[in-house]
Amino acid sequence: MKKIVLLIAALTLVLALIAACAPAPTATPVPPTKAPEPTKAPAEPTKAAAPTAAPAAKISTLAITLKKGIKWSDGSAFSAKDVVGTWNLLWLQSSSTWNSLQDVVAKDDTTVEFQITKTGPAILDQIVRATTTRPYAQYGKWMDAAADFRKKNADRKGADVTKALEELTAFRPPSPVVYGPYVIDPKSVTEAQMTMVKNATGWNADKIDFDKVTIYWGDTVQDMPLYLSGDMDYSSNAYSPANLQTLRALGNQIVVLGGPGTNGPGMYFNNDAYPLNKKEVRQAFAYIIDRVENCTVAFGDACRPVKYEAGFTDAAVPTWLSQAQVAKLNTYGKDWAKAEKLLTDLGFKKGADGIWVDDKGKKMEYELIVPADFTEYLASSENVAQQMTKFGIKINVKPYQSSERTNVHKAGKYQISMDIGFRFTYFHPYVSFDYNLLPGTVSAGWKNDPEGAEGARGMNFPYKQKTADGKEINLKEWITKMSEGFDAEAQKPYVADVVSVFNDQLPVLMMFERYLTDPIDTKTRVTGWLPATDKIYNNNQNNSPIAMQFLGGTLKPSATNKAKEFKTSYPYIPPPKGHYNPFTTDSNTTTGGLGGVILPFMYPPFTWYDVNEGKYVPFFADKWEIK
DSSP states (O other), rough: HHHHHHHHHHHHHHHHTTGGGGSSSSSSSOOOOOOOOOOOOOTTTTTTTOOOOOOOOOOOOEEEEOOOOBTTTTBBBHHHHHHHHHHHHHHHTOOGGGGGGEEEEETTTEEEEEEEOOOOOHHIIIIIOOOOOOOOOHHHHHHHHHHHHHHHHHHTTSSSHHHHHHHHHHHHSSSSSOOOEEEOOGGGGGSSSEEEOTTTTSSSSSGOSSEEEEOOOOOOHHHHHHTTOOOSSOOSSSHHHHHHHHHHOTTTTTEOOBBSSEEEEEEEEEETTTTSHHHHHHHHHHHHHHHHHHHHHHHSOOOOEEESSSOOOOOGGHHHOOOHHEEEEEEHHHHHHHHHHHHHHHOEETTTTTTTTTTOOOOOOOOOOOTTHHHHHHHHHHHHHHHHHHHOOEEEEEEEEEEGGGHHHHHHSSSEEEEEEEEEESSSHHHHHHTTSOOOOOOOOOBBBSSTTTTTBTOOOSEEEOOOOOOOEEHHHHHTTTTTSSHHHHHHHHHHHHHHHHHHHSEEEEEEEOOOOOOEEEETTEEEOOOOGGGGGGSSSGGOHHHHHHHHHOEOTTTTOOEEEEEEEEOOOOOOOOSOOTTTSSSSSSTTGHHHHHHHHHHHOOOOOOOTEEEEEHHHHHHHEEE
């Protein structure tokens, strides 16, 4: 599953920086507001009245208040100028975030205002959490040029803009400049390890007792000997059940932290394949398959069976649904008697050979495709086939190359497909529903497009549906509505309706959720860890509970840790390929390749999203507000 974890991590980074802030998140790109038709010509036909102007777009203002007195590692002051400059560089790079923005303005040294024309959870996440501010002292030349180009409304494909962009992407600074409490020592970076040293002027540096952070290059293979020798305090790499068993044998000094990875596999049913287009058949599948067994076979400790079948992570269901709404959801526990009744009520029956036959006299035998290199998804599929065949519905597993995933799903070239069933790359149900029910504005997943051309409709699940209570809705419209604006309370009714359809109709049968398996050594070198039962660990690595504790000063060096050193690992990008310019067109930045846990040591986010509270909580920023 390591390949899957890396794939999802890569997707998460790309989506968070580019796709997550698409223009108003809808199933298809939204055209600009149409201007009113020109008024009719007056009596004199030779002199027509001028067309009336298009109504001005409504502007919402989101203000970030920065902390005072913070300095970059080069000694320059951190200010609103750095934030505005960063967003000007994003404009220079034609970032889609600017499809939602009119302007970014420094009101004073510690206040930045974002003038937003298309409000929604995607642009909100980009502003308050996902975008990393870079220093004017290092990138000021291009920040000023971008501001001037933007002021003049220059053609971003023009010669002058292209030249500036080429210079920016070719820039190779000798070291990163950071505002967090730690900075990479460039001289220490090798293919084996690197050292981050204290940035004394960085945010919260005076509250953190560690003098340096050592990052070993590596994955679980390289990590295991380090854990066994007491030279590893924490790693976010994905450990196998065998790895975890070895680590737990060390005694109670190793604690494995688990938390929702907010992604996992699901079975997509092609609605052009009879009788898979019947909800009763899909519900029967849900009752037949023991998802606890399936999860254990595929991932061991590193997953939890999906409970709510809501269309997105179980962890966020209590945030978006009321207790009464949650209570109405069918959790589809294994129950072969219910499955049999659903099928017999349709006129299906079991043949003499033990295989069920549908109402048209055709045996219930189906092909389940799965990416061959998604090893744990393949294991899940094979287990599904075993369970279903034992019940009397024959499933043949067909592996295929994952490079064909998008094409296969867009064309609907399957009966049943095991693929990523849900995701939460930023913290809103829209992300997942856009992925598994729409063509994919955010993710371009191409899972479903019933309004598309023939041969490009995905699983062809109709947009017009009824909730479990009989309310008629249009999924495309409802999912679009839940992605508009910043008011979660106004979005919740749309979320609840789509959840009701998803849970009742099961267009995708979500199997289990990937859970983290992050070992911490609680005694050898570091103390102060919150207990593994603390709700902080409900947050995933994009809102790292480890980084929260470390940057907040909760973690302390043990009495024997005389060097005051924190040791971790990650397969970062070393030199000569690695570099320190995040504005390049490649993905070889050493800083950007450090993942969601370590990167905040250098660039703390303005906020964290706390899944327990269902909101963004100020962290590096003093506050954020919508005016």
